[in-house]
Amino acid sequence: xxxxxxxxxxxxxxxxxxxxxxxxxxxxxxxxxxxxxxxxxxxxxxxxxxxxxxxxxxxxxxxxxxxxxxxxxxxxxxxxxxxxxxxxxxxxxxxxxxxxxxxxxxxxxxxxxxxxxxxxxxxxxxxxxxxxxxxxxxxxxxxxxxxxxxxxxxxxxxxxxxxxxxxxxxxxxxxxxxxxxxxxxxxxxxxxxxxxxxxxxxxxxxxxxxxxxxxxxxxxxxxxxxxxxx
Numbered sequence: 001x002x003x004x005x006x007x008x009x010x011x012x013x014x015x016x017x018x019x020x021x022x023x024x025x026x027x028x029x030x031x032x033x034x035x036x037x038x039x040x041x042x043x044x045x046x047x048x049x050x051x052x053x054x055x056x057x058x059x060x061x062x063x064x065x066x067x068x069x070x071x072x073x074x075x076x077x078x079x080x081x082x083x084x085x086x087x088x089x090x091x092x093x094x095x096x097x098x099x100x101x102x103x104x105x106x107x108x109x110x111x112x113x114x115x116x117x118x119x120x121x122x123x124x125x126x127x128x129x130x131x132x133x134x135x136x137x138x139x140x141x142x143x144x145x146x147x148x149x150x151x152x153x154x155x156x157x158x159x160x161x162x163x164x165x166x167x168x169x170x171x172x173x174x175x176x177x178x179x180x181x182x183x184x185x186x187x188x189x190x191x192x193x194x195x196x197x198x199x200x201x202x203x204x205x206x207x208x209x210x211x212x213x214x215x216x217x218x219x220x221x222x223x224x225x226x227x228x229x230x
Contacts, residue, residue: 006212007175008182009205010062010161013041015194017054022198024056026205029182031059035076036066036088040193041186048080062086062104073099086131093124102128104161109134109147117153130155131184134164152178168203172211179215183208 011023012032020031033048034041043051048063055061063082065073067089076082077099085103087096096103105124107117109132121130134147147164159181162174167188175183187193189200 007180007208008161009208010182010184011186011189011196011201012062012064012163012184013039013186013190013194014051014196015041015043015047016196017051019196019198019201020051020055020059022201023196024059026201028205029060030062030084031055032062032064032086032184032186033080033082034064035068035072036064037068038066039064045075045079048076052080052082060084064088065091067091070095070098077101084128088133093126096124097126104129104131106131106133106163109151109164117151121153121155121158129159129161129181131161131163132180149174149177152180166204168200168207171204172207172214175208175211176214 008029009027010030010032011019011028013034014020014023014031023031033043033051035048036042052061060083061080062084063073063076063080064086065076065088073085082101085096085099085101086106087103088106096105105120105127107120107130109117124130132147132152149162152160152162160178161182161184162178162180163184165188166174166183166185171183171185171188174180185204189196189204191197191200
C-alpha cells in the first residue's frame with residue numbers, strides 16, 4: 001500500500017467567485033457548492049453555474065445535497081457539472097448511486113455509537129468516501145461545532161474526511177489525532193455565512209501543511225503555499 005503523502009482539503013459553502021479563485025491559488029483540492037434547502041449557504045442553479053465557470057481546472061466541484069429530490073440532483077448535474085456529489089441526509093444507497101457520479105456520504109457523528117456509524121458506512125459500500133460531521137443524523141451540518149475526534153473510526157481502504165468545527169487553530173491537531181484522508185471546512189474560514197476570509201483560508205492551509213510535515217507525509221518541499229498569495 002502506498003503511504004498517503006498529504007491531507008486533502010475541501011472548502012465548502014462557497015458563494016463567491018473570488019473566494020473560489022483564492023482557494024484555488026492556495027491549492028485546495030475541492031470546493032463545495034450547497035443545494036441543501038435548510039442551509040444558509042444554499043445556491044440557486046444560476047449562482048452555482050456561475051461559480052462552476054469561475055472554478056479553475058484541476059479543482060473538483062462538489063455538489064452538496066440533503067434529502068433533495070432526484071429531479072433537483074439531475075438538474076444540478078446537467079447545469080453545474082459537478083465532479084462529485086455529497087449527500088448529507090437520509091438518502092439510501094440506491095438513491096445516491098443512480099446518478100452515475102462518484103459520491104461522498106456524510107455521517108452525522110452526534111449521538112451515534114460505533115455500531116451506527118459502521119452500519120451507515122457498510123450500507124454505502126460503493127461511496128467514494130465518507131465525511132464525518134458533528135451534526136446528529138437528520139440534522140443539518142455547517143454548524144461550526146466539533147465532535148470528539150477520538151470517535152473517528154479506523155476503516156481500511158475507505159477515504160474519510162473530517163468536518164465539523166474545524167478552523168485554522170485546531171485543524172493541525174485534528175489531523176495529527178485522526179490521520180484522516182481529508183478535511184472539510186466551511187464556517188471556520190468565514191467572516192459571515194458564505195463569505196470566506198482570505199486570511200483564514202491561508203492560515204488553514206498553512207496549518208494543514210504543518211501537520212503533514214510533522215507526520216512525515218510530505219517527502220519533499222514541493223507542496224508549499226505559493227509565494228504569490230502570501
